[in-house]
Amino acid sequence: MNSSAPATPKGSDFIRDIINDDLEAQRHSQVITRFPPEPNGFLHIGHAKSICLNFGLAVEYKERLGKSRCHLRFDDTDPAKEDTLFEEGIQEDVRWLGFEWDGLYHASDYFEKMYEYAEHLIGAGKAYVCSLSDAETKEYRGTVTTPGKNSPYRDRSVEENLDLFRKMRAGEFKDGEHVLRAKIDMSAANMKMRDPMLYRIRHTAHHMTGDKWCIYPMYDYAHPISDAIEGITHSICTLEFENNRELYDWVIDNLIDFAKFPSRPKQYEFARLNLNYTVMSKRRLLELVEGKHVSGWDDPRLPTIAGMRRRGITAESIRNFCSMVGVAKANSTVDMAQLEFCIRDDLNQKAPRVMAVLKPLKVVIENYPEGKVEELDASYWPHDVPKEGSRPVPFSREIFIEQDDFMLEPPKDFYRLGPGKEVRLRYAYCITCTDVIKDEAGNVVELRCTYDPETLGANPVGRKVKGTIHWVDAAHSQEAEVRLYDRLLSLEAPPVGKDSEFLKAINPEALVTIKGARVERSLGESKPGDRFQFERQGYFVADSKDSKPGNLVFNRIVTLKDSWARSQKK
RNA sequence: UGGGGUGUCGCCAAGUGGUAAGGCAUCAGGUUCUGGCCCUGACAUUCCGAGGUUCGAAUCCUUGCACCCCAGCCA
Numbered sequence: 072m073n074s075s076a077p078a079t080p081k082g083s084d085f086i087r088d089i090i091n092d093d094l095e096a097q098r099h100s101q102v103i104t105r106f107p108p109e110p111n112g113f114l115h116i117g118h119a120k121s122i123c124l125n126f127g128l129a130v131e132y133k134e135r136l137g138k139s140r141c142h143l144r145f146d147d148t149d150p151a152k153e154d155t156l157f158e159e160g161i162q163e164d165v166r167w168l169g170f171e172w173d174g175l176y177h178a179s180d181y182f183e184k185m186y187e188y189a190e191h192l193i194g195a196g197k198a199y200v201c202s203l204s205d206a207e208t209k210e211y212r213g214t215v216t217t218p219g220k221n222s223p224y225r226d227r228s229v230e231e232n233l234d235l236f237r238k239m240r241a242g243e244f245k246d247g248e249h250v251l252r253a254k255i256d257m258s259a260a261n262m263k264m265r266d267p268m269l270y271r272i273r274h275t276a277h278h279m280t281g282d283k284w285c286i287y288p289m290y291d292y293a294h295p296i297s298d299a300i301e302g303i304t305h306s307i308c309t310l311e312f313e314n315n316r317e318l319y320d321w322v323i324d325n326l327i328d329f330a331k332f333p334s335r336p337k338q339y340e341f342a343r344l345n346l347n348y349t350v351m352s353k354r355r356l357l358e359l360v361e362g363k364h365v366s367g368w369d370d371p372r373l374p375t376i377a378g379m380r381r382r383g384i385t386a387e388s389i390r391n392f393c394s395m396v397g398v399a400k401a402n403s404t405v406d407m408a409q410l411e412f413c414i415r416d417d418l419n420q421k422a423p424r425v426m427a428v429l430k431p432l433k434v435v436i437e438n439y440p441e442g443k444v445e446e447l448d449a450s451y452w453p454h455d456v457p458k459e460g461s462r463p464v465p466f467s468r469e470i471f472i473e474q475d476d477f478m479l480e481p482p483k484d485f486y487r488l489g490p491g492k493e494v495r496l497r498y499a500y501c502i503t504c505t506d507v508i509k510d511e512a513g514n515v516v517e518l519r520c521t522y523d524p525e526t527l528g529a530n531p532v533g534r535k536v537k538g539t540i541h542w543v544d545a546a547h548s549q550e551a552e553v554r555l556y557d558r559l560l561s562l563e564a565p566p567v568g569k570d571s572e573f574l575k576a577i578n579p580e581a582l583v584t585i586k587g588a589r590v591e592r593s594l595g596e597s598k599p600g601d602r603f604q605f606e607r608q609g610y611f612v613a614d615s616k617d618s619k620p621g622n623l624v625f626n627r628i629v630t631l632k633d634s635w636a637r638s639q640k641k
Numbered sequence: 642u643g644g645g646g647u648g649u650c651g652c653c654a655a656g657u658g659g660u661a662a663g664g665c666a667u668c669a670g671g672u673u674c675u676g677g678c679c680c681u682g683a684c685a686u687u688c689c690g691a692g693g694u695u696c697g698a699a700u701c702c703u704u705g706c707a708c709c710c711c712a713g714c715c716a
Binding site: 083084107108109111146148149151152205208209212213214215216217218219246247250259260261262263265268270271272273287289290291294308310311312313314315316317340342347353395396397399400401402403404405406408409410411412413415416419420424453454455456484486487495496497498499501526528530536537538539540541604606607608609631632633634635636637638 | 642643644645646647648651652653654655656664665666673674675676677678679708709710711712713714715716
């Protein structure tokens with residue numbers, strides 16, 4: 072049914088190519104991946120790409136091989152920033168996207184093992200306790216073009232290292248006093264290999280392990296070990312970790328015999344998702360939320376999963392989008408129009424059609440009997456959506472139409488209402504504008520029209536009526552608040568400035584609130600989360616937090632494509 | 642001036658020596674009780690540039706160029 076075929080057949084991206092090779096060479100008999108967020112913030116659509124890749128791979132290969140899995144693992148190695156609240160939000164988002172993990176893990180589950188392995192590295196002369204200060208460490212590291220130099224503590228004996236490391240664990244030192252480092256090569260061209268830190272002292276409680284530890288492993292040490300312990304086969308991450316891969320391999324290689332890992336995981340990097348007209352970095356999202364530029368993590372203007380969910384965007388359209396975008400290694404920025412296409416494509420099949428007038432203009436149909444009310448049958452679905460169902464919409468002498476559907480001096484290609492012009496009312500009659508009533512200021516405040524009783528369900532005879540407009544009965548419609556959402560930024564990309572520079576690019580019209588909209592009677596029963604197409608306008612959702620009977624609030628998910636508006640811009 | 646990556650249509654992206662897929666966007670028509678959907682057609686003689694190998698190159702070689710990442714006791 073869905074018109075959008077995947078842009079590229081499955082199995083065609085480089086990750087799947089690698090996996091297929093591995094399978095064929097019998098290096099693995101199943102695929103085990105993991106999605107490893109740090110629980111220090113909310114997920115956004117960039118994470119969705121990674122989620123779809125990792126969980127999608129497990130689903131796909133399980134189908135093919137009978138087994139394969141994807142773990143959800145919280146990468147909780149920095150107690151200062153992480154929190155259980157974020158873990159809950161992340162789990163909700165992954166589930167909402169339509170995925171279920173084969174096991175929930177924490178890097179902190181393995182702290183004891185990691186410690187044991189660290190002692191082993193010390194024993195093997197592969198790690199040492201370094202007592203350089205923060206500033207000295209930086210100085211000794213050298214630069215990108217000049218080699219670093221060995222720490223004066225590099226040649227401490229195994230016994231001394233072990234003693235110091237145990238005292239580190241026992242809490243005998245203050246934060247920053249010592250650190251455990253891998254003994255690799257201070258002149259390595261790859262900066263990540265210049266005796267990288269493995270452990271640092273942090274007298275901070277951890278949300279999972281409490282006060283048990285005061286030393287915490289670094290990402291580069293914890294990640295490969297976590298992967299290896301869990302039997303991960305393909306450890307997929309983003310491009311900025313390419314330089315870390317050498318260290319990832321070093322950790323595994325130096326521990327695998329001792330630790331007897333169930334797998335020899337390999338890291339592969341792909342390009343993270345970027346979208347224009349929005350921001351994706353954790354820092355900028357945080358700034359928007361904390362600076363109150365948006366209402367919270369679930370503000371519908373945000374590209375967070377929570378925000379998109381509240382905006383009314385479906386999980387399926389996000390999944391389709393991710394699959395359309397593909398997986399590759401070139402840095403890229405996807406056009407927001409591509410996401411919008413996926414949203415419309417999905418909702419076209421799912422959202423019942425309904426009528427709502429955002430900016431009401433009163434119309435009195437002078438030749439329609441006063442007091443008469445007809446219940447007209449209006450289908451919820453257009454001819455091209457194979458679904459059944461309709462509702463009665465009341466029609467009487469006074470109705471509201473959209474202010475934009477009337478022009479005092481319309482151009483000839485304006486297929487709507489104007490003085491003396493005739494237009495079709497959707498699901499109802501054709502009306503002709505006979506009079507325009509203005510206020511003292513000259514604003515059009517009311518239209519007087521006549522209707523043709525012969526045009527209900529039939530075309531007028533002897534003339535062609537080109538336009539059809541939506542409307543709502545004056546007496547039977549309900550008032551609603553409508554929140555018109557649009558792109559977060561008015562610029563494709565935020566200006567390349569520092570820090571808060573991007574705030575200047577925020578689109579002031581990213582949220583326009585309309586209080587006096589009128590929606591058709593049937594919408595009075597809508598439930599929070601219900602999605603509709605307001606005909607000729609766009610897709611809307613009853614707000615999950617604020618909408619309730621008697622106080623209807625609708626969020627615009629996305630507009631309909633509007634070739635009229637586009638032609639007018641030219 | 643080091644190392645690791647990437648460069649195919651406005652935006653994504655296939656292509657793995659045999660003569661440039663597809664999607665989005667755009668444009669032109671058709672259809673239409675949504676200026677929506679849908680349908681039809683158009684849209685890279687060319688693959689960052691320059692040389693070379695070959696009957697044949699986006700794919701191989703040489704050499705330039707551009708952009709991204711790495712100098713957190715973040716991930």
